[in-house]
Amino acid sequence: MYDLLVVGGGAMGGALAVGMGGAEGGPRSIAILDHTPAKAQAIASMLPAGAAVNTLEPAEVYLLAVKPHHMRGVLSSLPVGAKAISVAAGVRLEQLKSWAPSGCEVVRAMPNTACEIAAGVTAICGDENDGALIARAKELFQLVGEVFVIAENQFDVVSALSGSGPAYVFLLIEAMQEAGITLGIPASVSLDLARATIRGAGMLADSKRVDPRSLRLAVTSPGGMTAAAIAVFEELGLRHQTLAAVKAAAQRAQVLSAHADE
Helix, strand or coil, X not given: CEEEEEEXXXXXXXXXXXXXXXXXXXXXXXXXXXXXHHHHHHHHCCCCCEEEECCCCCEEEEEECCCHHHHHHHHHCXXXXXXXXXXXXCCCHHHHHHHCCCCCEEEEEECCHHHHHCCEEEEEECCCCCHHHHHHHHHHHHCCEEEEECCHHHHHHHHHHHHCHHHHHHHHHHHHHHHHXXXXXXXXXXXXXXXXXXXXXXXXXXXXXXXXHHHHHHCCCCCCHHHHHHHHHHHCCHHHHHHHHHHHHHHHHHHHHHHCCC
């Protein structure tokens, strides 16, 4: 029996398998199942005790990293009494449990791709009877970053904020690089500057553990360069755009849930 069987070798499934498998104290044996065997083999080759499998072999925990519209078929194929963690966006606990065979336990998790470098953020939720599996899921995801156990009615917003969040940061890096290029800095230098700035600011915010507004004001001298830039962001509605973007992502999760039964 494998300690962990990851179903789905896409970006998220691969990141979790590599992150958990490479962590100290992680699962001793991990199997990867994907509809493209070569993809499963490639991920397994990066693990100290990884294996590519073609069927749902016995496992202590099944980590289901498939698209929402594939989740029903995967869950219904699990063995009776299996323990499963779904990372599919928008698919509710009620739906997941109704698709699983008798005696199965299922909880939800929403990680982000920074789990691959043990810097991820994961939200977890389950029913009141899922305490043991929630605890096991928390142990697994703490191998690859920070974990927050939340109520399911908050899950769509948390998924939109932290699950999709890395993409927002990558977009900001793109925009900063493009601004540098437009204003005369070579592309490679502009990209390095943007990456290093985002990395440093994130590390500073994490180490200080204070209100980010305080950090912003500390580097925003009245009438200075930074103040001029911040004024433009505020004038163009950065806060409103961010709220609208997160809201759109959360609403998309609700649409995915509605179509998951189809």
